[in-house]
Amino acid sequence: MTVSDLKQAYPDSPKPKINWARIDEAEDFANTVKLFRQGKYDEDSFRRYRLQHGAYGTRMTSDYAMVRIKLPAGEIYPNQLEKISQLSEQFSIGNAHFTTRENIQLHWVILEDVSEIFRGLAEVGLTSREACGNSVRNVMCSPLAGVCPNEEFDSTPYALATARFFLRNPLSQNLPRKFKFTFTCCEKHGMVRMVDVGLIPQTRDLNGITQRGFKIFLGGGLGNKSFVGHQLEEFTPEEDLLHTSIAVIRIFDRLGDRKNMARNRMRYLVHEMGWEKFRNLVLKERAIVRATQSVITRLDVDHTPTVIKRLIKISDESGSQNPDGYNRWIKTNTLKQKQSDYNSVFITLEAGDITSSQISALAAIIGEFSSEGLARSGFAQNIALRYVHDDDMTRLYSRLLEVGLAKSGALTMAAPIGCSGTTSCNLALTNSHRLAKEIQRKFLELKLDQDDDLCDSSIKISGCPNACGQHGIATIGFFGGGARIGKEMYPNYQMSIGGRSDEETMLGATCHRIPAKRVIPVILKIIELFKQNKKPDDTLKEWIHRIVNGKEDSAIKSVLDMRKILDPLTIPPTIEEDPDFYNDYGSDSSYHTKTGKGECAA
Amino acid sequence: MSQEKTIRTTTDVDSLRSEIRDKSVRVIDVRREDDYKQSHIPTAVNLPLANLLSDDSPERVLKLVNSMGISDDTSVVVYDDTFGALASRVAWTLEYLGHSDVSLLETTFSKWKSLGLENDNKTPEVQTTNHSIHLKPEILATSNYLETSKDKPSVILIDNRERLNFLEQHIPGAISLPYRTLATSDKILRPKEDMKRLLDNRGITGNAEIITYCGSVGTLSGLAYYALKSVGLPNVKLYVRSFKEWKNLQKPTEKQQDANYWDLSAE
Ligand code: SF4
Numbered sequence: 001m002t003v004s005d006l007k008q009a010y011p012d013s014p015k016p017k018i019n020w021a022r023i024d025e026a027e028d029f030a031n032t033v034k035l036f037r038q039g040k041y042d043e044d045s046f047r048r049y050r051l052q053h054g055a056y057g058t059r060m061t062s063d064y065a066m067v068r069i070k071l072p073a074g075e076i077y078p079n080q081l082e083k084i085s086q087l088s089e090q091f092s093i094g095n096a097h098f099t100t101r102e103n104i105q106l107h108w109v110i111l112e113d114v115s116e117i118f119r120g121l122a123e124v125g126l127t128s129r130e131a132c133g134n135s136v137r138n139v140m141c142s143p144l145a146g147v148c149p150n151e152e153f154d155s156t157p158y159a160l161a162t163a164r165f166f167l168r169n170p171l172s173q174n175l176p177r178k179f180k181f182t183f184t185c186c187e188k189h190g191m192v193r194m195v196d197v198g199l200i201p202q203t204r205d206l207n208g209i210t211q212r213g214f215k216i217f218l219g220g221g222l223g224n225k226s227f228v229g230h231q232l233e234e235f236t237p238e239e240d241l242l243h244t245s246i247a248v249i250r251i252f253d254r255l256g257d258r259k260n261m262a263r264n265r266m267r268y269l270v271h272e273m274g275w276e277k278f279r280n281l282v283l284k285e286r287a288i289v290r291a292t293q294s295v296i297t298r299l300d301v302d303h304t305p306t307v308i309k310r311l312i313k314i315s316d317e318s319g320s321q322n323p324d325g326y327n328r329w330i331k332t333n334t335l336k337q338k339q340s341d342y343n344s345v346f347i348t349l350e351a352g353d354i355t356s357s358q359i360s361a362l363a364a365i366i367g368e369f370s371s372e373g374l375a376r377s378g379f380a381q382n383i384a385l386r387y388v389h390d391d392d393m394t395r396l397y398s399r400l401l402e403v404g405l406a407k408s409g410a411l412t413m414a415a416p417i418g419c420s421g422t423t424s425c426n427l428a429l430t431n432s433h434r435l436a437k438e439i440q441r442k443f444l445e446l447k448l449d450q451d452d453d454l455c456d457s458s459i460k461i462s463g464c465p466n467a468c469g470q471h472g473i474a475t476i477g478f479f480g481g482g483a484r485i486g487k488e489m490y491p492n493y494q495m496s497i498g499g500r501s502d503e504e505t506m507l508g509a510t511c512h513r514i515p516a517k518r519v520i521p522v523i524l525k526i527i528e529l530f531k532q533n534k535k536p537d538d539t540l541k542e543w544i545h546r547i548v549n550g551k552e553d554s555a556i557k558s559v560l561d562m563r564k565i566l567d568p569l570t571i572p573p574t575i576e577e578d579p580d581f582y583n584d585y586g587s588d589s590s591y592h593t594k595t596g597k598g599e600c601a602a
Numbered sequence: 603m604s605q606e607k608t609i610r611t612t613t614d615v616d617s618l619r620s621e622i623r624d625k626s627v628r629v630i631d632v633r634r635e636d637d638y639k640q641s642h643i644p645t646a647v648n649l650p651l652a653n654l655l656s657d658d659s660p661e662r663v664l665k666l667v668n669s670m671g672i673s674d675d676t677s678v679v680v681y682d683d684t685f686g687a688l689a690s691r692v693a694w695t696l697e698y699l700g701h702s703d704v705s706l707l708e709t710t711f712s713k714w715k716s717l718g719l720e721n722d723n724k725t726p727e728v729q730t731t732n733h734s735i736h737l738k739p740e741i742l743a744t745s746n747y748l749e750t751s752k753d754k755p756s757v758i759l760i761d762n763r764e765r766l767n768f769l770e771q772h773i774p775g776a777i778s779l780p781y782r783t784l785a786t787s788d789k790i791l792r793p794k795e796d797m798k799r800l801l802d803n804r805g806i807t808g809n810a811e812i813i814t815y816c817g818s819v820g821t822l823s824g825l826a827y828y829a830l831k832s833v834g835l836p837n838v839k840l841y842v843r844s845f846k847e848w849k850n851l852q853k854p855t856e857k858q859q860d861a862n863y864w865d866l867s868a869e
Contacts, residue, residue: 030803061858089782093765108765110778112803 014307014373016077018160020070020167021122025129029053030115037112052135052173054128055114058107058424066424067092067106067117068131072163073141073156073183074102074377074384078363080124081375085359087120096359098352100417100470101180102140102377103131107424129167134179136172136249139163140191141183143376143384146306147337147344148185153212155201158241159183161299165242171249176256177264179249180221191379193229193505194220194473196266197248204235213237216244219270219278222467226507227267230275232282240286242299247285251278308339310371310389325408326397332449333410334393337386342371343393344386346410347400351418351436352381354405361403369396380458381417382410409440409449413457413540416440417470421463421480422584428463429593430480430491430516434586436461436469442520453530457540459523461493473501475541476523477508482593483515485572491516491584491591497526497559498548500541509548509559511566517581518569525569529556611832612708612791613679615719618643621677628672630680632688633711641721643681643707643714647671647728651688654695655819663699664735671728672701681707681714686790687781690824694840700736706828708789741827743813743839745847748773752813758806760814762822763845769858773815773848776856779804781822784829791829798833806830815841815848 036046047057050065058064069084084104088096091113092106099105109117121127131138141159145151162181166172172179182195192198198217203210213235220229236244248266255273257264270278335344347362354362362383366375371387378384388396400406409415418436422428439459448454462469462479471477477499483492492515499508514522530540533554546552548559556562573581584591613621621627622645629646631638638648647670654666672678678696682688689706696704707714715721743751752759752775761768761776768778783800786792792800801807812830816822820842830838849855 030799033803086787090780091765091783093769108769110804112805113783113800115803116800 014077016075016080016125017302018072018164019125020072020127020129020163021118021125022127022129022168023119023122025053025127026115026118026122029055029118030112033112033115048133051133052130053114053118054131055109055111056132057426063111064107065109065111065114067109067114067128068099069104069106069121069126069128070131070138070163071102071104071126071377072139072167073145073159074143075156075160075374076104076377076383077124077374078367080126081359081363081366083120083124083126085356085363087117088356088359091117095353095355097420098349098354098377098381098383100352100379100381100468101138102379103138104377105420107420127167130172132178134175134177136166136169136175136179136181139166139181139183140195140379141376142185142189142191143346143378143386144189144335144344145183145185147339147342147386148189149336149338150186150188151338152186152201152203155183155185155199155214157301157303158199158201158214158238158299161301162241162245165245165299166249171246171253175249175253176258177266179252179266181245187503189379190502190505192220193217194222194226194470194501195229196221196252197245198229199241202235211237214241218248218282219267219275220505221265221267222470222472223265223267224262224465224467225268226467226472227271228505228507229267230270230279232279238301240290243286243289243293244282246289246293247282250289251281251285306372308371308387309373310392311368322394323398323401325401325406326394328408328447328450329397329406330393332408332412332414332455335411339387341390342386343388343390344384345388345393345396346378347383347385347405348407348410348415348440349382350407350440351416351433353437358403358405362405365396365399365403369399380410380415382415407444409444412449412455413459413475414440414443414449414454416443416459416461417474418461419463419469421461423586425463425468427466428480429482430463430493431584431586432461432463432469432478432480434584435478435493435516435519438585439520439523442524446524448527453534453539454527455539457544460499465494471496471499472507473499473505474508475499475544476526478514478519480516482591483513483572488575488582489591489593490572490582493519495519495522497562498544500545504545511559512563512570514566514570515572515581516584522566522569525566526562529562529565610705611828612789613705614708615714615717618679618707619719621679627677627679628670629707630670630678630689630692631711632680632682632692637683639723641715641723643711644720644722644724645726646681647726649692651682651691651821654692658695660699660735660737663695664733667696667699667701667733668731669728671731672696672733673731674701674734675703676701676731678704679707680704681709681711683711684821685710685781685785685825686828687821687825689790690828691819691821694741694820694824694827694842698738698741700734700738706790708791710790713788740837741839743815743841745841745843745851745853747839748813748815748841748848749853751811754811756810758810758812760806760812760823760826761845762814762816762826767817771845771855771857773845774854774856776815777804779806779826781816781825784825790825791832794833797829801830801833801835806835809837810835811837811839813839813841815844818844818846820844 035041056066097105145156146154200215216232217229376384416436418432421432423433457475460470460474477496478493496508631642631646680689680693759776762781814823814826
């Protein structure tokens with residue numbers, strides 16, 4: 001005997017139900033990297049291969065890669081987190097990044113080590129396959145699916161089945177461009193009109209029998225040019241879910257633009273063809289799919305109910321006071337589930353970042369506190385722990401506090417989204433990632449997370465016009481660029497206001513150009529103006545909504561009015577007056593824009 | 603048998619236990635004296651790393667070795683509670699002196715204890731010995747040596763600090779292999795096949811001359827030294843004074859340009 005695997009990690013917590021991995025892909029990747037380094041594989045084919053396996057290039061260097069691990073439907077199990085923590089320490093920089101699309105990214109991985117990460121992931125059933133490149137990307141699902149009080153039914157099994165169907169499916173290996181599915185729980189939690197295919201569960205009554213189905217939205221998406229998706233039909237019964245998905249992908253595959261990289265997402269096809277024409281094509285194609293697909297081509301939807309098992313039942317009845325900050329955290333980070341006595345708890349991360357020791361601590365905490373034994377990655381670079389019993393909430397809070405994961409504001413405006421920006425993205429013009437963190441710190445310091453008027457608003461930041469930070473659907477959104485005054489450059493953001501992603505989904509209206517170091521004062525100014533002009537029951541989101549739609553009757557009636565009031569804040573000081581103005585966040589040297597080749601389109 | 607003994611890099615738990623029973627091994631605990639006094643592996647002597655580092659000239663090391671009762675043919679096993687890094691530095695020092703039969707316990711003291719294995723707080727009686735000196739300069743790299751040889755194509759220079767430290771600053775031409783990469787969750791070194799594949803992928807193979815370094819005193823890079831030896835790489839040197847000395851001497855360094863991920867995540 002030697003010391004090996006004597007201790008089994010988390011013996012009691014549930015194991016992943018689906019194995020997404022294939023171990024042979026690790027070896028294949030290692031060999032391909034060797035061939036590439038020996039010059040036996042050309043640059044372009046290698047890039048395509050690398051992306052298909054979920055490894056991005058890194059800012060300004062070919063030595064490092066970023067590995068994007070997919071979490072289909074956002075599900076992640078304790079043993080998987082434990083493994084990711086370990087891989088991050090071994091092959092990355094000791095932290096990981098939760099994205100807005102339910103992926104976890106490991107940055108600054110040496111290209112030659114990527115295959116070792118694949119191996120580690122395979123041990124716990126995870127993959128990064130088709131996380132990048134022109135394929136069906138991670139299939140998302142609302143972190144509240146299954147527990148949301150407003151939902152018709154749980155869409156999780158459908159999201160998982162869709163992910164399974166398309167992963168490694170030849171149909172989706174070489175699309176004109178990436179392709180994204182998002183399942184949600186209800187209209188309010190939304191996010192379905194800003195994606196290629198968005199789905200909301202709904203039911204209808206058919207001769208006394210309740211039939212399940214979806215509201216399907218097609219052709220939405222955020223980017224350099226954003227579009228809101230169109231609803232395909234009143235009701236798509238669940239039997240038609242797969243046929244519809246296949247039909248849409250086939251049409252995109254056939255007709256999508258493969259030449260013009262800037263316009264090859266499906267939303268452009270829909271836009272150029274016109275919705276009615278596109279819709280008819282989909283319906284026709286679906287009829288063909290329905291008629292020609294063999295009966296075995298069907299979604300493998302697993303309806304086994306989740307086992308809900310509360311592990312510990314020692315409730316904290318010591319009579320002691322709630323710990324400091326507990327009430328604030330309850331208010332801004334937790335939601336009551338439709339299942340009585342249970343809560344969903346959101347963990348705020350700073351722009352999605354989490355250290356490897358926090359990941360490892362979280363693995364243990366999930367096992368202990370989530371009665372479903374797993375966690376869900378959310379829509380907003382965050383993590384949700386669901387099925388936490390009322391009686392366990394104080395203890396959970398204390399545990400999270402110990403490891404620095406109890407920051408408040410997860411479900412409020414105080415949790416801004418920031419894409420990776422200049423921290424690692426080749427196309428970035430500004431450090432959007434750091435800016436998001438700075439705003440968060442300011443908001444928490446001013447306790448703005450507790451302000452009921454602000455809680456349904458959002459701040460989202462992209463480091464360039466490409467919109468990975470989803471700025472277009474933010475109440476206040478920003479995308480980065482450089483600005484110049486005389487010889488000096490400074491980091492700058494284009495600000496839009498009034499974007500939203502719920503049933504009234506719309507893109508924000510362009511408002512002003514704000515220097516990076518003025519973004520925080522400008523946001524605070526907008527809040528101040530709102531407080532001066534609001535109606536008694538107003539939220540910031542509603543107030544701005546009226547402004548951008550020309551329906552506001554207070555002092556600020558239009559985006560132009562807003563722009564004028566903010567003008568003084570945007571005037572650059574001279575470099576002598578304020579040298580810091582000319583540096584981006586997270587950098588103490590003078591700002592210049594520098595970009596490399598984008599890989600999204602590769 | 604004896605040949606197998608001399609090339610082993612780590613000693614597994616069971617072998618050590620039986621060697622302790624046979625009294626055929628000298629075990630060195632390199633943790634702090636207080637920790638040692640509380641409990642240690644039976645028969646182990648204590649040599650805190652700090653004590654060794656206060657003066658690691660061969661003359662001093664020889665005295666220490668003799669006072670621990672180690673003769674030329676004593677089999678020595680070293681352990682620590684710091685994923686093997688401190689133990690590695692001590693083991694390497696013995697090797698440098700000319701003592702070849704030295705290996706690392708495959709796991710840490712905490713793990714040993716957590717498995718319920720024997721430990722006590724008795725300090726063993728030691729008979730002073732008379733070890734010889736046969737210095738092995740071929741396993742040592744000095745800053746001068748490094749400076750003249752690092753640009754040779756046949757030399758691979760490995761930085762064993764964490765990736766973030768590497769990105770921020772490193773010796774020009776070094777490649778990054780963080781010490782965490784070398785271990786598994788319960789052993790200080792990966793199994794041989796695993797280690798071989800990992801190093802192979804990184805092009806660390808064959809007859810290259812390999813030099814390892816870390817932040818200050820050659821502990822993390824000491825572990826790497828043994829990792830490389832564990833797969834049979836024949837020509838490995840430790841730059842024992844490491845990056846701290848390199849910087850003090852104001853020799854050139856390099857950093858990753860045009861990106862700033864680390865200043866964010868290091869907060
Ligand atoms: S929005 Fe721009 S800077 Fe941000 S991740 Fe996307 S491409 Fe990079």
